[in-house]
Amino acid sequence: MINKLVLENLKDRWVRTLLSALVVGVQVMSILTLIGLSRGMLQESAAHAKGTAADIFLKPDSQGTFSFSTGQLSEKFVDFLAKQPHVKQAVGVLMSPIQGELITPMNGVDIPRFEKMSGGFRYLAGGPPQAPDDLIVDEYYARQHKLHVGQIVKLLNHNWRVCAVVQGGVLGRLIVQLSTLQRLTANAAPPRVSEILVKLDNPALTDQEVAHFNQLLRGNLQAVSMEAFVSQFSVNNIPQLRAFIYVITVIAVIVGFLVVFLSMYTAVIERTREIGILKALGAKPLTILDILVREAVVLALVGCILGIAFSFGTKALIMTFMPASLHAVNVPDWWPIAGAIALAGALLGATYPGLKAARQDAIEALAYE
């Protein structure tokens, strides 16, 4: 019966109920979108790395995993590595950031060699590059920038011809011939690359070879296994991102608190008389508090459901309009967490109005107009 009263009260003031739930929902959506984006982008990066089919990544020593640099390695290391025992293939990659793209660098590789290592691109349109200015784009970049084969694109102050649209998930979104990119970015003399991908003749030897390379190339190159490299792409391994998520979470709790507080506070004032009636009927203070807490819980739950629904919407929007710059996934494992955050805000918000109502003097409440 208390539940019925709670629902009827919420229904009676449905505009306020809906608005409060909506704000809670937007908070839940923010959290889920943020997490979904972080995870989506990290998963994409991991997928790009895995798509190369390399066993070992080599970067300049002491370089962080997440910083882009334009060529800090002599290309000679590629040949040196290729000659090592157990190395089946070594491919150098030059990555060059491009203006206006935060996380989409241009990747220069020896495309035939890279295709041999990775098993080749899946061409959705067009085919392998024929000319030095040919550009391979992935499906997401093509979708976002509405590109098709044969089109000329100006990037890095250079006109490229789109020669192929390929399935995403291999190396990156923009792939060109290594030598062309080296020339354009002043990495041609002497030729330099950003990282080197190595494929072994026996993947079981990966850990052993990583140790061996690190010994052999200390001070020049740092080797890391694919597995270790990919595991770095997780929210937990990026302190800045974690801090950002904490901040958003705290903001969500505060906003949820304020909204529910305001909503419940208004409700308590508005229903002073009804609270008096309930007390005259023998409602305990705890029962009154209980009623208001339940209202807040309903607001939080409805808000949470709305927020989850909205997060599907934001994900769809991102993946439709900017799948190349951003990448988002749905994060069902975060639904309960976001729900708990909404609930925490709502419960905090209901506490003061609830206590105020519970303490309300019955006779004064009944005299309230």
Place this chain on the structure above:
Amino acid sequence: MSEASAVGERSQTGLDIIRVRGLEKVYHVGDVDVPALRGVDLDVRRGEFLAVIGPSGSGKSTLFHILGGLAPPTAGHVYLDGVDLRGLKESERTEMRQKKVGFVFQKYNLLPTLTARDNIVIAQSLAGTSDWPPGFDSILTLLGIKHRLDHKPRALSGGEQQRVAIARALVNEPAILLADEPTGNLDTANSNAVLDILRDLNHRVGQTILMITHNPEAAAFADRTVTMRDGRIVGS
């Protein structure tokens, strides 16, 4: 009259269901003390229908609030069904309100978001019971609201709302029904209907009723009338 004896069985202590001795109540408004009751003595017999009249501000409502456990007295004693309210804790007074007292107010005071039926059911639910008591069906018939139970208060006339409020006050089979100007907001026809019902309840079920009223004609429905003035009972 079997229902009347069922009501009668609730007490082991004599005939008086209410016994008030030297009751005082002082309200503190800022620095000012407002004496609302200045020593009230009153005995009400079980099954009695008592009217309380008196000018505005004479302390009638205050007396009812104390009798019903809504407010504590400043001094004096109230024995309800043999229990001294002075000795009760807040939680016990709350329980008393659930089970022993039914309030009817001038302003109906139904919960606006609930149907008539749910307004009655919530009173039960607060008292921790669920089924309508035996004989309640005939009370609903007497009140003439059976066909209106699924409407919300705003769809009911004032008279209907007040009759729902009476049903709500009776559903927990209270020892006393306290009605504070129950016809104050009603026209003559509806007033008479409500007063008829109260008298019927008193006669047929033996319900003890205390009713505050301004109106001497309304008071005439009761067995006995007491008059209050300046916080005292001045005549009966």
